Amino acid sequence: xxxxxxxxxxxxxxxxxxxxxxxxxxxxxxxxxxxxxxxxxxxxxxxxxxxxxxxxxxxxxxxxxxxxxxxxxxxxxxxxxxxxxxxxxxxxxxxxxxxxxxxxxxxxxxxxxxxxxxxxxxxxxxxxxxxxxxxxxxxxxxxxxxxxxxxxxxxxxxxxxxxxxxxxxxxxxxxxxxxxxxxxxxxxxxxxxxxxxxxxxxxxxxxxxxxxxxxxxxxxxxxxxxxxxxxxxxxxxxxxxxxxxxxxxxxxxxxxxxxxxxxxxxxxxxxxxxxxxxxxxxxxxxxxxxxxxxxxxxxxxxxxxxxxxxxxxxxxxxxxxxxxxxxxxxxxxxxxxxxxxxxxxxxxxxxxxxxxxxxxxxxxxxxxxxxxxxxxxxxxxxxxxxxxxxxxxxxxxxxxxxxxxxxxxxxxxxxxxxxxxxxxxxxxxxxxxxxxxxxxxxxxxxxxxxxxxxxxxxxxxxxxxxxxxxxxxxxxxxxxxxxxxxxxxxxxxxxxxxxxxxxxxxxxxxxxxxxxxxxxxxxxxx
Numbered sequence: 001x002x003x004x005x006x007x008x009x010x011x012x013x014x015x016x017x018x019x020x021x022x023x024x025x026x027x028x029x030x031x032x033x034x035x036x037x038x039x040x041x042x043x044x045x046x047x048x049x050x051x052x053x054x055x056x057x058x059x060x061x062x063x064x065x066x067x068x069x070x071x072x073x074x075x076x077x078x079x080x081x082x083x084x085x086x087x088x089x090x091x092x093x094x095x096x097x098x099x100x101x102x103x104x105x106x107x108x109x110x111x112x113x114x115x116x117x118x119x120x121x122x123x124x125x126x127x128x129x130x131x132x133x134x135x136x137x138x139x140x141x142x143x144x145x146x147x148x149x150x151x152x153x154x155x156x157x158x159x160x161x162x163x164x165x166x167x168x169x170x171x172x173x174x175x176x177x178x179x180x181x182x183x184x185x186x187x188x189x190x191x192x193x194x195x196x197x198x199x200x201x202x203x204x205x206x207x208x209x210x211x212x213x214x215x216x217x218x219x220x221x222x223x224x225x226x227x228x229x230x231x232x233x234x235x236x237x238x239x240x241x242x243x244x245x246x247x248x249x250x251x252x253x254x255x256x257x258x259x260x261x262x263x264x265x266x267x268x269x270x271x272x273x274x275x276x277x278x279x280x281x282x283x284x285x286x287x288x289x290x291x292x293x294x295x296x297x298x299x300x301x302x303x304x305x306x307x308x309x310x311x312x313x314x315x316x317x318x319x320x321x322x323x324x325x326x327x328x329x330x331x332x333x334x335x336x337x338x339x340x341x342x343x344x345x346x347x348x349x350x351x352x353x354x355x356x357x358x359x360x361x362x363x364x365x366x367x368x369x370x371x372x373x374x375x376x377x378x379x380x381x382x383x384x385x386x387x388x389x390x391x392x393x394x395x396x397x398x399x400x401x402x403x404x405x406x407x408x409x410x411x412x413x414x415x416x417x418x419x420x421x422x423x424x425x426x427x428x429x430x431x432x433x434x435x436x437x438x439x440x441x442x443x444x445x446x447x448x449x450x451x452x453x454x455x456x457x458x459x460x461x462x463x464x465x466x467x468x469x470x471x472x473x474x475x476x477x478x479x480x481x482x483x484x485x486x487x488x489x490x491x492x493x494x495x496x497x498x499x500x501x502x503x504x505x506x507x508x509x510x511x512x513x514x515x516x517x518x519x520x521x522x523x524x525x526x
Contacts, residue, residue: 002042003066003080006090006127009035009042010097014120021113028116032101035120039127040094046087047479061482063087070137075187075198079134085336085483088476089130089263092340095465096255096347097123100248102458103351107247107358108156115156118148122252129260135183136199138268142179142224145257146172149249157244164237164244171237175227182220186272189213205271206494211279218273218280225269228261231321232291235314239298242310247354250306254313254350255343262317262339265324266332266487274491277325284325285408289418291318296425300432305363306353308433309346312389315422316342316397322419323404327491329484331407334400336480341396341469345388348462352382355455356437359448365433370442377451379438381459388466390430391423396469 013035021028046063065081082090100119108115121144128141146169154165183199190207191197198204209217227234238258242250270277295315302308316338323335355378356371357363372379388395391402401423409416451459469476 001066002046003064003082003131006039006042006131007080007124009038010120010124010127014117014124017120018113018117021116025109025112028113029101029105032116032120033098036094036097036101036123040091040098043087043091043094046082061486067133070134074136075196075200076136077134077200078137079200080128080131080137081133082131083483083486084479084481085263085266085487086130088336088340088479089259090127092259092343093123093126093130093256095461096251096343099347099351099458099462100251100255102454103251103354104246104248105454107354111155115152118151119248119252122148122152123256126252126256126260130263133201134199135186135201135204135268138201139176139180139183142176142260145260146176149252149257152249152252153241153245156246156249158246159244160240161244164240167237168241171227171234175224175234178220179224182217185213185217185220189217201268201272205490207272211275214273214276215279218269218276221264221269221272222280222284225261225264226287226321228264229258229317229321230261230314231287231317232294232314233287235291235295238314239307239310242313242350243304243307247351250310250350250354251347254310255347258313258317259339259343262320262324262335265321266335270324270327271487271490271494274494277327281325281327285322285412285415288318288320288322288325289415291315291321292419292422293318293425296422296429300425300429303365305356305365305368305433305437306350307363308365308429309349309353312349312426312429313342313346315426316346316389318422319401319404319419322408322415326404326408326411326415328407328410330403330410332484332487333477333480334403334405334407336484337396337400337469337473337476338404340476341388341400341466344462344465344469345385345395345397348385348459348466349382349389351455351458352378352385355451360444360446365436367444368437369440370438370444371446371448372438373442374446374448375450377456379434381451381463382438383434384463385466386430386434388470390426394467394470396466396473399470399473 013031017028017031062081062083068078070076070078104115125141125144128144129138132138132141150165150169153168154161157164186204186207187197187199189209190204193208196203230238242253245253292315295311295318299308299311299315302311320335320338323331353363388397391398405416405419408419
């Protein structure tokens with residue numbers, strides 16, 4: 001029942017925050033913070049599960065699982081499960097949710113209860129996406145994320161918030177409808193080939209279908225996930241949404257909503273349609289490289305500090321798309337670590353941008369300069385996360401992007417070389433941001449308050465997290481390796497069953513590499 005409580009707790013807390021927030025705004029803040037702390041503790045308890053308690057299936061080694069009939073006439077069940085991959089993302093959701101609440105503490109002053117209701121329901125939907133193994137239930141949670149985030153942008157956003165909210169809604173809703181059509185199509189294809197009509201993910205794996213049908217259905221899933229990622233050329237909603245969203249909305253967008261797209265690619269797109277994904281891989285790799293370079297170029301050309309950070313997400317998520325479709329041991333480990341590190345580092349940058357805007361009432365870097373003299377602690381923290389964004393050794397982003405590049409090098413040397421240019425570009429725009437915003441003469445005569453105790457606590461926790469992932473990522477690798485190993489087994493088995501070409505997408509590449517290069521089972525030394 002832990003999995004059920006992970007969804008019930010934020011859902012109930014959102015309702016309670018709304019009911020009590022109008023009378024006592026501080027209550028809604030504390031209710032939300034306590035609920036997310038409970039979720040964090042519940043998630044951490046799953047890390048203590050012994051190996052012999054794992055439920056091993058073709059879909060993965062589940063640390064916990066619940067499967068209840070919901071609408072049995074249509075093959076719909078309330079099926080939740082968590083493996084190492086899901087668990088690290090659920091932990092990230094609770095952690096960044098707490099930082100979002102902390103960043104909203106003084107920024108959100110109107111309709112406070114309703115704001116925390118929407119925030120908690122977005123987080124409940126995100127948690128459900130990471131846990132659902134029934135495709136109908138997965139789509140339910142996928143849509144559950146959409147409406148609350150629309151309200152967060154439209155009600156508490158900045159000047160052009162309505163335009164940004166509608167654009168976000170249209171992009172994600174239209175792509176989500178394409179995924180729904182693909183889910184229904186897969187449901188009927190599986191029913192006709194096996195006689196069993198179901199939305200169960202584990203039963204849908206290995207569904208027999210013609211190659212053109214597989215490609216069409218795969219594209220339905222793919223489009224929904226790359227829009228949410230977002231990948232070039234369907235990324236245009238993201239800068240507007242980030243620019244106009246309030247600070248906690250930007251934290252959730254960058255740190256979590258984008259990661260649901262990456263998770264969907266890894267959990268659903270490739271395992272459900274391995275051969276179609278392999279056939280599409282060259283195009284996806286090209287789009288990933290374009291996203292890396294194009295996002296970096298646009299980031300460097302911005303004068304709005306928040307919009308600049310938004311475009312860095314397009315660049316960093318290009319590495320995720322690249323790593324997923326390279327699909328080998330190093331690349332996929334790098335993808336998961338990139339999901340975690342980008343969520344923390346970019347979420348921190350958005351909190352810092354919000355703190356600067358609250359103090360000087362602008363995000364225009366041309367009106368900044370000399371801020372280091374007046375807010376040295378805030379500027380120093382911004383330097384740390386700018387260095388994380390550019391991939392400084394010792395910080396988590398370096399490990400994740402190097403793993404993706406090494407994995408890509410095994411598959412395609414030109415792709416790895418081009419993607420490496422993204423690291424060089426990141427160095428340019430990150431250091432340029434620090435130079436323009438914080439260094440130089442204090443021409444405006446800024447006299448501003450430095451980080452408050454609350455802000456310092458938030459930044460301290462995020463600095464510890466990004467340092468830990470950069471210096472000692474082995475616990476994360478040990479947690480996710482069994483899940484990645486079973487995803488690999490699933491993809492390989494499905495390709496063999498479909499008589500795929502010898503050059504198949506494989507995680508461990510055990511057919512081509514010595515055993516030492518294979519994905520090790522949980523508990524072994526990395």
